[in-house]
Amino acid sequence: MPETVAGRVRDLGATLMHEHVFGLSPEILWNWPDVPEGWDLERRAGEAAARLESLKDHGIDTIVDLTVVGLGRFVPAVQRVAELTRVNIVAATGLYTYDALPPYFGNRGPGSLFGGPDRLAEFFVRDIAEGIGRTGVKAAILKCASDHLGMTAGCERVFRAVAEAHLETGAPISTHSHSASRGGLAQQELLASLGVDLTSVIIGHAGDSTDLGYLQDLLRNGSYLGMDRFGIETISSFESRVATVAALAERGHAGRMVLGHDSYCFNDRFDPDVVRRRHPNYHLLHISRDVLPELRRRGVTEEQIHQMLVGNPRTIFAGSAK
Numbered sequence: 001m002p003e004t005v006a007g008r009v010r011d012l013g014a015t016l017m018h019e020h021v022f023g024l025s026p027e028i029l030w031n032w033p034d035v036p037e038g039w040d041l042e043r044r045a046g047e048a049a050a051r052l053e054s055l056k057d058h059g060i061d062t063i064v065d066l067t068v069v070g071l072g073r074f075v076p077a078v079q080r081v082a083e084l085t086r087v088n089i090v091a092a093t094g095l096y097t098y099d100a101l102p103p104y105f106g107n108r109g110p111g112s113l114f115g116g117p118d119r120l121a122e123f124f125v126r127d128i129a130e131g132i133g134r135t136g137v138k139a140a141i142l143k144c145a146s147d148h149l150g151m152t153a154g155c156e157r158v159f160r161a162v163a164e165a166h167l168e169t170g171a172p173i174s175t176h177s178h179s180a181s182r183g184g185l186a187q188q189e190l191l192a193s194l195g196v197d198l199t200s201v202i203i204g205h206a207g208d209s210t211d212l213g214y215l216q217d218l219l220r221n222g223s224y225l226g227m228d229r230f231g232i233e234t235i236s237s238f239e240s241r242v243a244t245v246a247a248l249a250e251r252g253h254a255g256r257m258v259l260g261h262d263s264y265c266f267n268d269r270f271d272p273d274v275v276r277r278r279h280p281n282y283h284l285l286h287i288s289r290d291v292l293p294e295l296r297r298r299g300v301t302e303e304q305i306h307q308m309l310v311g312n313p314r315t316i317f318a319g320s321a322k
Ligand SMILES: [Zn+2]
Pocket: 018, 019, 020, 066, 262
């Protein structure tokens, strides 16, 4: 039975595998609480829950909230949202950086200023086994990132810690990858060298790519592809994203794709008006309203859609649900 923010559930149902509830900037909130995009927990929780309720009405039962340290994770607020919505929210642990580690971690660990043990894996395991902070909410998935800079020393430390926590807990791994530089392959290579079975890994943002050769290389190595930025059309258009999923489904890979928008219910780093103007489809309902009908029109079967939304997420979380 997979862990969610509201506790264990029997089945996750139709699941969007890469979303975010809140992206927050704690130091801004502490020091300039009156900025217009400022934080009011009850208000923001109510708004987020309303969005999720609408998602439920559009046939989605669960979102995986891949907000980890580095993105402003604040689980007490997500817990409040979970009280207000029927949608399951799966929490993540891990660390989000494209380059160096935050100094708290960067100054510690082997070869660093103060040396000592690398505590990243210990923190990640704690989030999964005991719960996050004092909330009792257990993380059910691990997140790590590398981007256009490649596998920097900081990123590599996160990947090593994520691999260690995965091997200890069985929690699956979801990455942020840079498709333009085929960055998923280096992620797979490193994780495999650390003993991770790549069938437990989702290469996130693979759906930014239209390079079927690259995507099939990732699939051949065993991982799931995160077709998870529907609506971010400045990186890849609706047409390209849908065509790529349809082409891979036609080649028999529906069993290895998962869907999402990488959206936020609220992110204080975003200007909501500009986001709406530039990315009118960047919202939680885009897949239900626009993407699935278009996939069906292109010959993707109900069975394949069910596989991507229900079957694959169920399999991915089965490993950690001991
Ligand atoms: Zn994301």
